[in-house]
Amino acid sequence: MRKINSFTFITLDGYYKDNDSDISWHNHGAEENKFSEEQLQQGNILLFGRITYELMYSFWPTQAAKNLYPIVAERMEDAEKMVISNSMQRAVWNNTTVLGGDIIEQIKKLKSTKGKNLTILGSGSIVHLLTDAGLIDEYTIMIDPLALGAGTSLFSGIKNKLALELADIRTFKNSGIVVLTYRKNAG
Structure with missing residues (x-):
């Protein structure tokens, strides 16, 4: 059975984007780059919502990113x-499949098969949807050392309490970023 991990960066006050949907406040330093290299080496399928997909596609295939x-x-x-x-x-980006229709059923079916695990990158609305359906196994949350005061919270409006167990902590000393990894609590 496949597992789903959510990877999201947030502020100290819990927002993954500000009121204008801006995420430019996130610190993209050398330590985060190294962490991203390590995470991508796992070979998981990357899962995006449309907005995050378009944002990623606008940068990663470019010469500037390279x-x-x-x-x-x-x-x-x-x-x-x-x-x-x-x-x-x-989708026009290399190796990309579009999933439409009943997303919950498609993800349940995908999870029940053998194959690569899935990592949701950003995509707050997808995290929210799959959290409510109980389909995310692990949450990796990168906390930037700043507060926005307002914005969109990652877990705002979820229907059920989400009980998690701390699995790992990583600190980036140069930027002050902390990465917390939580697993779904079995109890």
């Missing part, structure tokens, strides 16, 4: 990717 972050850019390009969208008919 110059700044060559290993991450190559792994993003080569990775198998899925974009969840009922409005997108086809």
Whole structure:
């Protein structure tokens, strides 16, 4: 059975984007780049919502990305990717499949088969949807050392209490970022 991991960066006050949907506040330093290289080496299928897919596609296949972050850019390009969208008919990024229709049923079916695990990158609305359905096994949350005061919270409006167990902590000393990994509590 496949597992699903959510990878999201948030602020100290729990927002993954500000009121204007801006995420430019996130710190993209050398330590985060190294962490991204390690995560992408796992070979998981990358899962995006349409908005995050478009944001990622606007950067990672470019020469600027290849110059700044060559290993991450190559792994993003080569990775198998899925974009969840009922409005997108086809994806243009290399190795990308579009999932539409009943997303919950499709993800349940995908999880029940053997194969690569899935990692949701950002995509707050997809995290929210799959959290409510109980389909995410692990949450990796990168906390930036700043507060926005307002924005969109990752777990705002979830229907059921989400009990998690701390699995790992990683600190990036240069940026002050902390990465917390939680697993779904079996109890």
